[in-house]
Amino acid sequence: MAVVSLNNVLEDHLKIYNNIGLNEIKFFIDGLQDIIDSQEKMVHEGIFSLIIKLMQQKDELLIKQAKEVKFEGLYDHSWNVKEHSGRFFRFLYKNQRQIEDDDLKEDIKKLYGIGGKATVYNSALLHDIYKLLIPNWILLDKNNFEEKSNGYEKTIIEQHPVAGAKIIDLIKDLERFAEFVKYHHEGFTNYGVNGRTPYPGELTGRDIPLCSRIISLVDDFISRISDRPYNSKMSVEEYIIRLEEDSRGKLDPSLVKMFPKYLEKFSKNGSYEVPLNKTIHTV
Numbered sequence: 406m407a408v409v410s411l412n413n414v415l416e417d418h419l420k421i422y423n424n425i426g427l428n429e430i431k432f433f434i435d436g437l438q439d440i441i442d443s444q445e446k447m448v449h450e451g452i453f454s455l456i457i458k459l460m461q462q463k464d465e466l467l468i469k470q471a472k473e474v475k476f477e478g479l480y481d482h483s484w485n486v487k488e489h490s491g492r493f494f495r496f497l498y499k500n501q502r503q504i505e506d507d508d509l510k511e512d513i514k515k516l517y518g519i520g521g522k523a524t525v526y527n528s529a530l531l532h533d534i535y536k537l538l539i540p541n542w543i544l545l546d547k548n549n550f551e552e553k554s555n556g557y558e559k560t561i562i563e564q565h566p567v568a569g570a571k572i573i574d575l576i577k578d579l580e581r582f583a584e585f586v587k588y589h590h591e592g593f594t595n596y597g598v599n600g601r602t603p604y605p606g607e608l609t610g611r612d613i614p615l616c617s618r619i620i621s622l623v624d625d626f627i628s629r630i631s632d633r634p635y636n637s638k639m640s641v642e643e644y645i646i647r648l649e650e651d652s653r654g655k656l657d658p659s660l661v662k663m664f665p666k667y668l669e670k671f672s673k674n675g676s677y678e679v680p681l682n683k684t685i686h687t688v
Protein backbone atom coordinates (compact mmCIF):
# COMPACT_ATOMS: atom_id res chain seq x y z
CA MET A 406 0.00 0.00 0.00
CA ALA A 407 1.19 3.47 -0.78
CA VAL A 408 2.25 5.58 2.15
CA VAL A 409 0.08 8.68 2.32
CA SER A 410 2.05 11.83 2.83
CA LEU A 411 0.67 13.64 5.82
CA ASN A 412 2.55 16.71 4.77
CA ASN A 413 0.45 16.75 1.63
CA VAL A 414 -2.67 16.42 3.76
CA LEU A 415 -1.61 19.37 5.87
CA GLU A 416 -0.87 21.41 2.76
CA ASP A 417 -4.29 20.50 1.46
CA HIS A 418 -5.80 21.80 4.67
CA LEU A 419 -4.09 25.09 4.23
CA LYS A 420 -5.44 25.35 0.70
CA ILE A 421 -8.95 24.23 1.58
CA TYR A 422 -9.29 26.45 4.61
CA ASN A 423 -7.51 29.49 3.32
CA ASN A 424 -10.33 31.69 4.53
CA ILE A 425 -9.84 30.67 8.10
CA GLY A 426 -7.86 32.91 10.43
CA LEU A 427 -4.28 31.83 10.99
CA ASN A 428 -4.68 31.22 14.71
CA GLU A 429 -7.59 28.94 14.09
CA ILE A 430 -5.68 26.98 11.48
CA LYS A 431 -2.92 26.60 14.02
CA PHE A 432 -5.33 24.98 16.50
CA PHE A 433 -6.46 22.56 13.87
CA ILE A 434 -3.00 21.65 12.73
CA ASP A 435 -1.85 21.27 16.32
CA GLY A 436 -4.68 18.77 16.75
CA LEU A 437 -3.48 16.83 13.74
CA GLN A 438 0.08 17.10 14.90
CA ASP A 439 -0.85 15.55 18.27
CA ILE A 440 -2.18 12.52 16.51
CA ILE A 441 0.84 12.35 14.27
CA ASP A 442 3.36 12.73 17.09
CA SER A 443 1.71 10.21 19.34
CA GLN A 444 1.62 7.53 16.68
CA GLU A 445 4.82 7.97 14.77
CA LYS A 446 5.02 4.34 13.78
CA MET A 447 1.47 4.38 12.49
CA VAL A 448 2.15 7.46 10.46
CA HIS A 449 5.26 5.90 9.03
CA GLU A 450 3.28 2.95 7.76
CA GLY A 451 0.44 5.15 6.65
CA ILE A 452 -2.15 5.73 9.34
CA PHE A 453 -4.94 5.03 6.90
CA SER A 454 -3.70 1.72 5.63
CA LEU A 455 -3.19 0.62 9.23
CA ILE A 456 -6.74 1.48 10.18
CA ILE A 457 -8.07 -0.36 7.16
CA LYS A 458 -5.95 -3.34 8.11
CA LEU A 459 -7.18 -3.40 11.67
CA MET A 460 -10.79 -3.22 10.59
CA GLN A 461 -10.21 -6.20 8.36
CA GLN A 462 -7.98 -8.31 10.53
CA LYS A 463 -9.37 -8.04 14.06
CA ASP A 464 -5.91 -7.69 15.46
CA GLU A 465 -6.17 -6.86 19.16
CA LEU A 466 -3.04 -4.73 19.24
CA LEU A 467 -4.06 -2.73 16.19
CA ILE A 468 -7.54 -2.19 17.57
CA LYS A 469 -6.05 -0.98 20.84
CA GLN A 470 -3.88 1.48 18.94
CA ALA A 471 -6.81 2.78 16.94
CA LYS A 472 -8.94 3.25 20.01
CA GLU A 473 -6.17 5.23 21.61
CA VAL A 474 -6.00 7.49 18.57
CA LYS A 475 -9.73 8.01 18.12
CA PHE A 476 -12.85 7.61 20.17
CA GLU A 477 -14.31 4.14 20.05
CA GLY A 478 -17.53 5.35 18.45
CA LEU A 479 -15.90 5.98 15.10
CA TYR A 480 -14.67 2.43 14.87
CA ASP A 481 -18.02 0.93 15.89
CA HIS A 482 -19.93 3.30 13.63
CA SER A 483 -17.83 2.47 10.56
CA TRP A 484 -18.20 -1.22 11.22
CA ASN A 485 -21.97 -1.05 11.65
CA VAL A 486 -22.46 1.10 8.55
CA LYS A 487 -20.32 -1.34 6.58
CA GLU A 488 -22.24 -4.42 7.72
CA HIS A 489 -25.72 -2.99 7.20
CA SER A 490 -24.85 -1.35 3.87
CA GLY A 491 -23.51 -4.59 2.38
CA ARG A 492 -26.44 -6.59 3.70
CA PHE A 493 -28.96 -4.00 2.50
CA PHE A 494 -27.46 -4.13 -0.99
CA ARG A 495 -27.74 -7.94 -1.00
CA PHE A 496 -31.36 -7.61 0.14
CA LEU A 497 -32.09 -5.16 -2.69
CA TYR A 498 -30.45 -7.43 -5.24
CA LYS A 499 -32.43 -10.46 -4.09
CA ASN A 500 -35.74 -8.64 -3.79
CA GLN A 501 -35.83 -6.65 -6.99
CA ARG A 502 -39.36 -7.82 -7.70
CA GLN A 503 -40.55 -5.72 -4.75
CA ILE A 504 -38.96 -2.58 -6.23
CA GLU A 505 -41.24 -0.40 -8.34
CA ASP A 506 -38.57 2.08 -9.44
CA ASP A 507 -37.04 0.76 -12.69
CA ASP A 508 -34.16 3.24 -12.46
CA LEU A 509 -33.19 1.81 -9.10
CA LYS A 510 -33.28 -1.72 -10.52
CA GLU A 511 -30.96 -0.62 -13.30
CA ASP A 512 -28.58 0.96 -10.78
CA ILE A 513 -28.59 -2.23 -8.70
CA LYS A 514 -27.51 -4.26 -11.74
CA LYS A 515 -24.81 -1.70 -12.51
CA LEU A 516 -23.45 -1.82 -8.97
CA TYR A 517 -23.57 -5.61 -9.01
CA GLY A 518 -21.41 -5.48 -12.10
CA ILE A 519 -18.68 -3.50 -10.34
CA GLY A 520 -18.29 -5.69 -7.29
CA GLY A 521 -21.76 -5.45 -5.74
CA LYS A 522 -21.76 -6.28 -2.04
CA ALA A 523 -17.95 -6.24 -1.71
CA THR A 524 -17.81 -2.74 -3.20
CA VAL A 525 -20.53 -1.56 -0.85
CA TYR A 526 -18.83 -3.18 2.18
CA ASN A 527 -15.48 -1.60 1.51
CA SER A 528 -16.77 1.85 0.57
CA ALA A 529 -18.95 1.90 3.67
CA LEU A 530 -16.05 0.84 5.87
CA LEU A 531 -14.02 3.76 4.56
CA HIS A 532 -16.77 6.37 4.39
CA ASP A 533 -15.66 8.42 7.43
CA ILE A 534 -11.95 7.65 7.27
CA TYR A 535 -11.00 11.31 7.16
CA LYS A 536 -12.48 11.73 10.64
CA LEU A 537 -9.38 9.93 11.87
CA LEU A 538 -7.56 13.14 11.11
CA ILE A 539 -10.08 15.43 12.77
CA PRO A 540 -9.29 16.03 16.43
CA ASN A 541 -11.80 14.64 18.91
CA TRP A 542 -12.42 18.08 20.38
CA ILE A 543 -13.94 19.08 17.05
CA LEU A 544 -15.73 15.79 16.33
CA LEU A 545 -17.32 15.44 19.74
CA ASP A 546 -18.59 19.00 20.12
CA LYS A 547 -22.32 19.02 19.44
CA ASN A 548 -22.25 22.70 18.42
CA ASN A 549 -20.14 21.92 15.37
CA PHE A 550 -23.02 19.99 13.84
CA GLU A 551 -25.58 22.75 14.20
CA GLU A 552 -26.75 24.50 11.04
CA LYS A 553 -26.40 27.83 12.77
CA SER A 554 -22.75 27.19 13.42
CA ASN A 555 -20.47 29.02 11.04
CA GLY A 556 -17.30 28.02 12.77
CA TYR A 557 -14.30 26.62 10.97
CA GLU A 558 -14.93 23.38 12.91
CA LYS A 559 -18.12 22.83 10.94
CA THR A 560 -16.25 23.51 7.69
CA ILE A 561 -13.67 20.92 8.65
CA ILE A 562 -16.31 18.32 9.44
CA GLU A 563 -18.15 18.99 6.20
CA GLN A 564 -14.93 18.50 4.30
CA HIS A 565 -14.62 14.87 5.39
CA PRO A 566 -16.23 13.14 2.36
CA VAL A 567 -14.10 15.01 -0.20
CA ALA A 568 -10.91 14.86 1.83
CA GLY A 569 -11.53 11.18 2.64
CA ALA A 570 -11.96 10.42 -1.06
CA LYS A 571 -8.66 12.15 -1.82
CA ILE A 572 -6.87 9.99 0.70
CA ILE A 573 -8.47 6.76 -0.53
CA ASP A 574 -7.53 7.72 -4.04
CA LEU A 575 -3.89 7.64 -2.93
CA ILE A 576 -4.06 4.08 -1.63
CA LYS A 577 -3.43 1.33 -4.15
CA ASP A 578 -6.37 -1.04 -4.65
CA LEU A 579 -8.74 1.32 -2.85
CA GLU A 580 -8.94 4.05 -5.49
CA ARG A 581 -12.14 2.64 -6.92
CA PHE A 582 -14.00 3.32 -3.68
CA ALA A 583 -13.05 7.01 -3.57
CA GLU A 584 -16.05 8.38 -5.48
CA PHE A 585 -18.50 6.43 -3.30
CA VAL A 586 -16.97 7.98 -0.19
CA LYS A 587 -16.98 11.43 -1.76
CA TYR A 588 -20.73 11.47 -2.29
CA HIS A 589 -22.04 9.88 0.93
CA HIS A 590 -23.39 13.22 2.26
CA GLU A 591 -25.15 14.49 -0.85
CA GLY A 592 -28.85 15.36 -0.74
CA PHE A 593 -31.17 13.52 -3.11
CA THR A 594 -32.88 16.72 -4.18
CA ASN A 595 -30.12 18.98 -2.88
CA TYR A 596 -32.29 20.55 -0.22
CA GLY A 597 -31.04 20.76 3.31
CA VAL A 598 -32.91 18.37 5.55
CA ASN A 599 -33.45 18.95 9.24
CA GLY A 600 -31.53 22.17 8.94
CA ARG A 601 -28.51 20.51 7.36
CA THR A 602 -26.98 21.25 3.99
CA PRO A 603 -25.66 18.50 1.71
CA TYR A 604 -21.96 18.40 1.02
CA PRO A 605 -20.03 18.66 -1.26
CA GLY A 606 -23.31 19.51 -3.01
CA GLU A 607 -22.16 18.49 -6.49
CA LEU A 608 -24.65 15.76 -7.36
CA THR A 609 -28.35 15.06 -6.89
CA GLY A 610 -30.76 12.19 -7.60
CA ARG A 611 -29.55 9.28 -9.64
CA ASP A 612 -26.31 11.07 -10.46
CA ILE A 613 -25.28 10.19 -6.91
CA PRO A 614 -23.82 6.68 -7.19
CA LEU A 615 -26.13 4.02 -5.73
CA CYS A 616 -23.34 2.85 -3.44
CA SER A 617 -23.16 6.35 -1.90
CA ARG A 618 -26.95 6.54 -1.62
CA ILE A 619 -26.98 3.25 0.31
CA ILE A 620 -24.19 4.40 2.63
CA SER A 621 -26.03 7.67 3.17
CA LEU A 622 -29.20 5.89 4.28
CA VAL A 623 -27.45 3.36 6.50
CA ASP A 624 -25.23 6.09 7.96
CA ASP A 625 -28.38 8.02 8.83
CA PHE A 626 -29.92 4.92 10.41
CA ILE A 627 -26.91 3.98 12.51
CA SER A 628 -26.36 7.59 13.59
CA ARG A 629 -29.96 8.10 14.67
CA ILE A 630 -30.18 4.92 16.71
CA SER A 631 -26.80 5.56 18.38
CA ASP A 632 -25.59 8.16 20.83
CA ARG A 633 -23.97 10.76 18.57
CA PRO A 634 -22.85 14.31 19.29
CA TYR A 635 -25.47 15.82 16.98
CA ASN A 636 -28.66 13.98 17.82
CA SER A 637 -30.37 12.15 20.61
CA LYS A 638 -30.75 8.43 20.26
CA MET A 639 -34.08 7.02 19.02
CA SER A 640 -35.46 3.50 18.92
CA VAL A 641 -35.43 1.53 15.67
CA GLU A 642 -39.22 1.46 15.73
CA GLU A 643 -39.36 5.26 16.03
CA TYR A 644 -36.76 5.60 13.27
CA ILE A 645 -38.88 3.52 10.89
CA ILE A 646 -42.01 5.55 11.65
CA ARG A 647 -40.22 8.87 11.02
CA LEU A 648 -37.97 7.76 8.17
CA GLU A 649 -40.11 8.78 5.21
CA GLU A 650 -40.84 12.23 6.61
CA ASP A 651 -37.40 12.91 8.05
CA SER A 652 -35.49 11.76 4.98
CA ARG A 653 -37.43 13.77 2.41
CA GLY A 654 -35.02 15.54 0.06
CA LYS A 655 -31.99 13.92 1.63
CA LEU A 656 -32.27 10.20 0.88
CA ASP A 657 -33.35 8.22 -2.18
CA PRO A 658 -37.11 7.68 -1.64
CA SER A 659 -37.03 4.31 -3.44
CA LEU A 660 -34.36 3.07 -1.05
CA VAL A 661 -36.29 4.53 1.87
CA LYS A 662 -39.30 2.41 0.82
CA MET A 663 -37.24 -0.77 0.90
CA PHE A 664 -35.28 -0.12 4.09
CA PRO A 665 -38.00 -1.02 6.64
CA LYS A 666 -38.52 -4.30 4.75
CA TYR A 667 -34.81 -5.00 5.03
CA LEU A 668 -34.80 -4.18 8.76
CA GLU A 669 -37.79 -6.41 9.33
CA LYS A 670 -35.98 -9.31 7.71
CA PHE A 671 -32.68 -8.56 9.42
CA SER A 672 -34.26 -8.36 12.88
CA LYS A 673 -35.86 -11.78 12.65
CA ASN A 674 -33.12 -12.98 14.99
CA GLY A 675 -34.40 -10.47 17.55
CA SER A 676 -31.82 -7.71 17.19
CA TYR A 677 -30.79 -4.95 14.80
CA GLU A 678 -27.23 -5.04 16.01
CA VAL A 679 -24.43 -6.40 13.88
CA PRO A 680 -21.87 -8.18 16.03
CA LEU A 681 -18.60 -6.29 15.74
CA ASN A 682 -15.79 -8.15 14.04
CA LYS A 683 -17.97 -11.14 13.36
CA THR A 684 -17.11 -11.29 9.71
CA ILE A 685 -13.90 -10.44 7.94
CA HIS A 686 -13.97 -9.10 4.39
CA THR A 687 -10.84 -8.44 2.44
CA VAL A 688 -10.52 -5.67 -0.09
Ligand SMILES: [Fe+2]
Pocket residue numbers: 532533565566589590624
Ligand atom coordinates in the same frame (compact mmCIF):
# COMPACT_ATOMS: atom_id res chain seq x y z
FE1 LIG B 1 -19.78 10.93 6.97
